[in-house]
Amino acid sequence: MAIINTISLHVPYVKTVHKRPYPAVSPLRPELSQAGRTVLVVGGSSGIGFAIAKAFVHAAASRVIITGRRQNALNDAVSRLQAENDAGTVAIDAVVTDMSDLQSTKKLWDGFGDTGVMVDVLVLNAAVLGSMGSLVEAGVEAVWRDFETNVRGLLDYTVHFRQQGDGKPKFLVNISTSVVHNLTLENPAPLYGLTKNSGTLLIQMIANDTDPADTQIINMHPGGVLTDGARSFGYDETSADWDDENLAGQFAVWCASEEARFLHGRFIPVWWDIDEIKPEAGEFRKRLESDWHFLKVGISGL
Numbered sequence: 001m002a003i004i005n006t007i008s009l010h011v012p013y014v015k016t017v018h019k020r021p022y023p024a025v026s027p028l029r030p031e032l033s034q035a036g037r038t039v040l041v042v043g044g045s046s047g048i049g050f051a052i053a054k055a056f057v058h059a060a061a062s063r064v065i066i067t068g069r070r071q072n073a074l075n076d077a078v079s080r081l082q083a084e085n086d087a088g089t090v091a092i093d094a095v096v097t098d099m100s101d102l103q104s105t106k107k108l109w110d111g112f113g114d115t116g117v118m119v120d121v122l123v124l125n126a127a128v129l130g131s132m133g134s135l136v137e138a139g140v141e142a143v144w145r146d147f148e149t150n151v152r153g154l155l156d157y158t159v160h161f162r163q164q165g166d167g168k169p170k171f172l173v174n175i176s177t178s179v180v181h182n183l184t185l186e187n188p189a190p191l192y193g194l195t196k197n198s199g200t201l202l203i204q205m206i207a208n209d210t211d212p213a214d215t216q217i218i219n220m221h222p223g224g225v226l227t228d229g230a231r232s233f234g235y236d237e238t239s240a241d242w243d244d245e246n247l248a249g250q251f252a253v254w255c256a257s258e259e260a261r262f263l264h265g266r267f268i269p270v271w272w273d274i275d276e277i278k279p280e281a282g283e284f285r286k287r288l289e290s291d292w293h294f295l296k297v298g299i300s301g302l
Contacts, residue, residue, distance in 0.1 A: 013283035016273035020244040027059035034061035043126025045073040047227040051249030063091040099153035109160040125175040130191030150195035170215040171256040201297040207265030221269040222248035266295040
């Protein structure tokens with residue numbers, strides 16, 4: 001979820017940036033096909049999560065499962081996803097869950113086990129924005145409550161995901177945000193920045209201990225999208241040059257492909273042109289291979 005930052009990060013090794021979908025990330029590309037895979041999009045009933053679920057439908061996943069806390073919103077999302085299911089070959093399901101509730105998560109994954117559902121791709125999109133203003137003024141209970149969703153929830157889902165095993169490669173895409181690195185950004189919701197930074201670091205450290213051939217893990221910034229969360233802070237269509245949510249949706253499909261394996265454990269914004277960052281002889285790949293800390297959460301300057 002992106003609240004504020006809509007600035008496409010220009011860097012020396014990436015000359016082309018995108019704000020809308022483009023051919024290289026199209027879910028219709030055979031190389032990005034999700035055929036035979038079951039995809040779970042946590043928080044997939046609206047906004048960026050819905051765009052991600054839609055892109056996986058277009059990529060011909062065998063099954064797309066979305067979760068959320070409101071049954072009515074999920075029912076509407078399933079209807080809209082079915083309208084995108086032109087060939088009628090994608091099974092689309094929705095389950096009411098609360099990411100902050102360990103029992104709710106256990107019930108979800110136990111249900112998968114009981115029905116033989118094996119999740120191949122996990123997209124961690126659900127998050128809470130938290131209170132505005134000072135962390136101290138928010139208080140311990142409010143701060144810790146957001147950690148339960150934005151950090152513990154990620155760990156909880158990842159553990160269940162990794163415990164499922166059928167020998168097939170798995171793909172985990174965590175939807176992060178620019179506030180994990182842009183600490184100078186005027187942020188009306190520091191609690192969101194704190195917990196999303198912590199959650200991104202959590203996923204990064206899990207990736208450090210994971211063979212990407214077993215489970216490929218990427219932290220992804222979805223760009224500046226006019227989500228319901230952004231609107232709740234008073235933003236509207238005139239506030240910025242917003243990014244198309246479908247760019248994030250399609251980029252997430254690319255992150256769940258073997259093409260993106262070189263980014264295992266890294267943080268990547270949707271803006272950067274993948275044809276420029278993929279070549280092994282390019283400046284981007286040279287930096288990636290020479291700098292272990294590149295595109296990772298941590299202290300810079302030591």
